[in-house]
Amino acid sequence: MTDTILEVQNLKKHYNQNGGLFSAFKGKENVIPAVDDVSFYIKEKETMGLVGETGCGKTTIGRTLLKLIPATSGKIIFNGTDITHLSAAQFRPFRKKIQMIFQDLDAALNPKMRIKAILQEALTVHCRLSDAEIDHRISELLEMVNLKKSKLSNFPNELSGGEKRRVGIARTLAVGARFIVADEPTSALDVSIQAQVVNLLRDLQKELRLSYLFISHDLRVVELVSHKVAVMYLGQIVEMGLAGRIANAPRHPYTAVLWSSLVDKKSDESIKNEGNPNEGQWGVFDFERPNVGCRFAPRCPVYHAKNRPTICTDPATSPQLQKIDDAHQVRCHFPL
Amino acid sequence: MKRYRQHSIEFGNLSDVPFWKTAGPIDLVYISYGLLVVLLVFVSYVLGMTGFLPFDPQEINLELLMAPPNTEGHLLGTDFMGRDILARLIIGIQAYFLPGLLAIALALALGTCFGVLAGYWGGGLDTASTYVSNLLNSFPRLVLILLMVAAFKPDIYLVMTVVGITNAPTVASLIKSKIQFLKQKNFIEAATALGLKNAVIIIKHILWHNCRSVLIIQATLGMAEVILIETSLSYLGFGVQEPTPSWGNMVQSGANYFMQGKFWPSTAPAMAILLTIMGFHLLGDSLNNILERKRDQ
Amino acid sequence: MIGVPVLKIENLRTYFYSSSKQAFSRAVDGVNLALEKGETLGIVGESGSGKSVTALSVMGLVTAEPGVITGNIGLKTDGVQKNLLQDIEDYVKITNENGRTVEVSKDNPGWQRHIDRVLRGVRGKEISMIFQNPKLSMNPFSSVGKQIKEAIMLNTSINNAQEARERTLYWLEQVKIDSPRLRYDNNPYGLSGGMCQRAMIAMALSSEPSVLIADEPTTGLDATIQSKIVSLLEELKSSVGVTTLLISHDIDVIKTLSDRVSVMYGGRVLESGPSKEILSAAHNDKHPYTAALLASIPTARQIKAKSYLQAIKGDVLDTINLPSGCLFYARCHQVTEQIKMQCKHQEPELREISSNHNVRCWRFFNA
Numbered sequence A: 001m002t003d004t005i006l007e008v009q010n011l012k013k014h015y016n017q018n019g020g021l022f023s024a025f026k027g028k029e030n031v032i033p034a035v036d037d038v039s040f041y042i043k044e045k046e047t048m049g050l051v052g053e054t055g056c057g058k059t060t061i062g063r064t065l066l067k068l069i070p071a072t073s074g075k076i077i078f079n080g081t082d083i084t085h086l087s088a089a090q091f092r093p094f095r096k097k098i099q100m101i102f103q104d105l106d107a108a109l110n111p112k113m114r115i116k117a118i119l120q121e122a123l124t125v126h127c128r129l130s131d132a133e134i135d136h137r138i139s140e141l142l143e144m145v146n147l148k149k150s151k152l153s154n155f156p157n158e159l160s161g162g163e164k165r166r167v168g169i170a171r172t173l174a175v176g177a178r179f180i181v182a183d184e185p186t187s188a189l190d191v192s193i194q195a196q197v198v199n200l201l202r203d204l205q206k207e208l209r210l211s212y213l214f215i216s217h218d219l220r221v222v223e224l225v226s227h228k229v230a231v232m233y234l235g236q237i238v239e240m241g242l243a244g245r246i247a248n249a250p251r252h253p254y255t256a257v258l259w260s261s262l263v264d265k266k267s268d269e270s271i272k273n274e275g276n277p278n279e280g281q282w283g284v285f286d287f288e289r290p291n292v293g294c295r296f297a298p299r300c301p302v303y304h305a306k307n308r309p310t311i312c313t314d315p316a317t318s319p320q321l322q323k324i325d326d327a328h329q330v331r332c333h334f335p336l
Numbered sequence B: 001m002k003r004y005r006q007h008s009i010e011f012g013n014l015s016d017v018p019f020w021k022t023a024g025p026i027d028l029v030y031i032s033y034g035l036l037v038v039l040l041v042f043v044s045y046v047l048g049m050t051g052f053l054p055f056d057p058q059e060i061n062l063e064l065l066m067a068p069p070n071t072e073g074h075l076l077g078t079d080f081m082g083r084d085i086l087a088r089l090i091i092g093i094q095a096y097f098l099p100g101l102l103a104i105a106l107a108l109a110l111g112t113c114f115g116v117l118a119g120y121w122g123g124g125l126d127t128a129s130t131y132v133s134n135l136l137n138s139f140p141r142l143v144l145i146l147l148m149v150a151a152f153k154p155d156i157y158l159v160m161t162v163v164g165i166t167n168a169p170t171v172a173s174l175i176k177s178k179i180q181f182l183k184q185k186n187f188i189e190a191a192t193a194l195g196l197k198n199a200v201i202i203i204k205h206i207l208w209h210n211c212r213s214v215l216i217i218q219a220t221l222g223m224a225e226v227i228l229i230e231t232s233l234s235y236l237g238f239g240v241q242e243p244t245p246s247w248g249n250m251v252q253s254g255a256n257y258f259m260q261g262k263f264w265p266s267t268a269p270a271m272a273i274l275l276t277i278m279g280f281h282l283l284g285d286s287l288n289n290i291l292e293r294k295r296d297q
Numbered sequence C: 001m002i003g004v005p006v007l008k009i010e011n012l013r014t015y016f017y018s019s020s021k022q023a024f025s026r027a028v029d030g031v032n033l034a035l036e037k038g039e040t041l042g043i044v045g046e047s048g049s050g051k052s053v054t055a056l057s058v059m060g061l062v063t064a065e066p067g068v069i070t071g072n073i074g075l076k077t078d079g080v081q082k083n084l085l086q087d088i089e090d091y092v093k094i095t096n097e098n099g100r101t102v103e104v105s106k107d108n109p110g111w112q113r114h115i116d117r118v119l120r121g122v123r124g125k126e127i128s129m130i131f132q133n134p135k136l137s138m139n140p141f142s143s144v145g146k147q148i149k150e151a152i153m154l155n156t157s158i159n160n161a162q163e164a165r166e167r168t169l170y171w172l173e174q175v176k177i178d179s180p181r182l183r184y185d186n187n188p189y190g191l192s193g194g195m196c197q198r199a200m201i202a203m204a205l206s207s208e209p210s211v212l213i214a215d216e217p218t219t220g221l222d223a224t225i226q227s228k229i230v231s232l233l234e235e236l237k238s239s240v241g242v243t244t245l246l247i248s249h250d251i252d253v254i255k256t257l258s259d260r261v262s263v264m265y266g267g268r269v270l271e272s273g274p275s276k277e278i279l280s281a282a283h284n285d286k287h288p289y290t291a292a293l294l295a296s297i298p299t300a301r302q303i304k305a306k307s308y309l310q311a312i313k314g315d316v317l318d319t320i321n322l323p324s325g326c327l328f329y330a331r332c333h334q335v336t337e338q339i340k341m342q343c344k345h346q347e348p349e350l351r352e353i354s355s356n357h358n359v360r361c362w363r364f365f366n367a
């Protein structure tokens, strides 16, 4: 039987961004709706892929799940417990089970600690271990992530990007998490190590019954590792469904655009010619005119092909995430 | 030209080399000098307690006023009351050590607390602590000390308390800006995600790993500063009070005779001040270099 | 214009010293690369193989010691003609034992001053670089727009603040940053990873350099923007003729953009040649490492079947403890009995196997 390990209901996270030093006087404060009404669930031993434009709020979701930043509203239920409003102390036991592989690993490792100390710390946060056990576990971890022992005495800034990434993965494994937010774990790695990491994550999933929220820009890897995939656009999930369906039979225009822009899918010439109807208008949080209707409309080929129907841009009829068949949801008036 | 040498051509068994083997030779010289100064302080206490001094530092000998060095067993001579200068010099350091530690402890403790509050949690606390430190900084320190001394009594501990408190804002702002810089990298966030308590993050990740050099330098500079402040206060008559010897009041009382060609009562403590201050500066510097493995970077 | 290398790197060696191990880490160990005018040279290779360090060495930005110890970096553009590592012998003394460097003396402060002088007017102006880690490479306390504006005023003929601002907005738009006017005032830390990356690209392009070094310009970007950046770089190449050194792990990006490719491993170039030959799966004559690397790319079939990916087995290379034979020997699947001893004990040279295609492997010239 597979249980739901994590459920997110109507999660919102709005950043307040001051427009400079004197914004308090000008009374102008921009609210960036980085995550806007996101709901999903992840089952045990399941991987959910999360893809979307840069800046659409993927990392923000991850950070909110780990309660590194407070959610503006919404509910996060982990393993049957509502963790949204737990205090830091109450939440601490959960930290053992929810971990994150950070996107910006350069900054996620204390620059003054040696790799060994970093791993040692992760091993001993939640349990006591003898020195011999620590050494044993560290060499196990190093083997898992294929890192040389000689790097243990190095400082993070002496490692290459890939080596740092593997230290970060080793660290989450050291804690013994059950649910891991993997924020672009394969970016900045060479394809062979990427393959290793992907294999590793899948092996660990089988062995340790892990669940992942797998954030990545590498669509092929996402398709490979995920059971289901959610596609985000400007803070909202626009499509969610089984991985194969999303990749091969997308229903939302953005998903289609995303997958068709895979660099290798086109021949050299077509890159230049591929025209978007509205080149200039990239996804924008337009602060003067808060987003109305479908957020993707300005860039949407369907919207332009259909001669800009008002239903797409009317705030009253902004599209909702609708089930179009079981386990497939789309936020679009005209699904493909 | 800096030399880098690969010692073993047989690779494979390159184990970790202890830090003192990799430290620069200059740093080792400095640090041994600094440690020697610290050691002498302890020797002074031991000698003072066991009474194993050449003479009693308080013993007045009216027959031998201002005796030049090396008369009747007085190695450094005697002062204007015929007291043995060497003995007073040895005991003199004690006038600074405990009060100095008090000043340093106060400055570091208060400064770190406020710095952490302002830098780590920020917001209102930041604003409040900025106001407090601005207030403290806007007061000339010497005036504050004189006021306190005039209001209460010329006591070195009181003076050092004031010095400690007025030094705190400097430490606080150093710590605060360091933390704000560190927060921009997100290893603090990563440590939270790991499940570490705030206290551990602050003490281990922030203070120990990233601020210790700041603190060490502040502490050693603080000790040197304490000696200087006491010396200047002695000139105003507010330093350590006679008959308790301090290098400051020894210089001050001896200086009256300097013009008469009797240089020894003031020169000896002045040299002691110079060498000690230098010792603390070098100690802080080299400790910092060694701990941070400056040569690695 | 064939045969006029704009940037020619010869025998570049950049070492780091680990004082706790008292040994050198040979990050870049004798790299040769040449970029001809208007061409794009791709560099692929294992992470940790010294790609970024090579790029940083060209820019004179290696701060760790001892850093660059030998080499020639010839730069030949319309404005400048010089060796960027000019007089390096005066600052570095190397002692070899049994063919290995065991001691290096370097006057690092002097070298830094010297190279800053040599690179004045080159760094940022003739050669500019897109860094691998944008957040660390931009000043966190100043707004993105201001930083680009300053770069423009420093490196181009524009010296009117208003005009520079317009130009900044133009470049921000070029790299598809949404609402550039709004982002102009953002600090790097208020931007998401991808946006910061694009700001960095805008900054590098804004000084209109002759040589562009792009260190993983598309990592951390989503597929649509990746393809936009790729076409932006392509457009720059065809219209302006920017000579580009492109470092990337994304084989597809390299395949699309570059004319030639060099494959790096353990601080050396193992193979270099036309990208079509090296990166196409059909072409068989390539270095075993390149072949294994290409085999790890997930194929459509693997994705469909959700099968395991094919990673290169064995330990990654330890740059402190380089083997004496072929660097790839321990992980190589193509060693035959016949060449085994050579592979193990003697390092092959980079030699031509077909026109313009060089490989460092015994398999191809076992005489």
Ligand SMILES: Nc1ncnc2c1ncn2[C@@H]1O[C@H](COP(=O)(O)OP(=O)(O)OP(=O)(O)O)[C@@H](O)[C@H]1O
Pocket: A015, A016, A017, A032, A034, A053, A054, A055, A056, A057, A058, A059, A060, A061, A103, C189, C190, C191, C192, C193, C194, C195, C220
């Ligand atoms: N601390 C912050 N203050 C203000 N705005 C922020 C902050 N952090 C993120 N944002 C904004 O929130 C939005 C979402 O950012 P986030 O980092 O979640 O994006 P992302 O989807 O992870 O992008 P990427 O793929 O580039 O990593 C962005 O527009 C970003 O500018």
Ligand SMILES: Nc1ncnc2c1ncn2[C@@H]1O[C@H](COP(=O)(O)OP(=O)(O)OP(=O)(O)O)[C@@H](O)[C@H]1O
Pocket: A157, A158, A159, A160, A161, A162, A163, A188, A189, A190, C016, C017, C025, C027, C045, C046, C047, C048, C049, C050, C051, C052, C053, C054, C064, C132, C319
């Ligand atoms: N400042 C430094 N001090 C010591 N060693 C370093 C330093 N910078 C890099 N190295 C080492 O040099 C080697 C090459 O690093 P480099 O960053 O060039 O790799 P890379 O090929 O760019 O890898 P990636 O693709 O992961 O970015 C690595 O083994 C790394 O550990």
Ligand code: SF4
Pocket: C287, C288, C289, C326, C327, C328, C329, C330, C332, C333, C334, C335, C336, C339, C343, C348, C360, C361, C362, C363
């Ligand atoms: S030289 Fe030998 S070990 Fe090296 S790649 Fe070629 S066949 Fe493999």
Ligand SMILES: [Mg+2]
Pocket: A058, A059, A060, A103, A183, C192, C193
């Ligand atoms: Mg992100």
Ligand SMILES: [Mg+2]
Pocket: A160, A161, C051, C052, C053, C132, C215
């Ligand atoms: Mg790199």
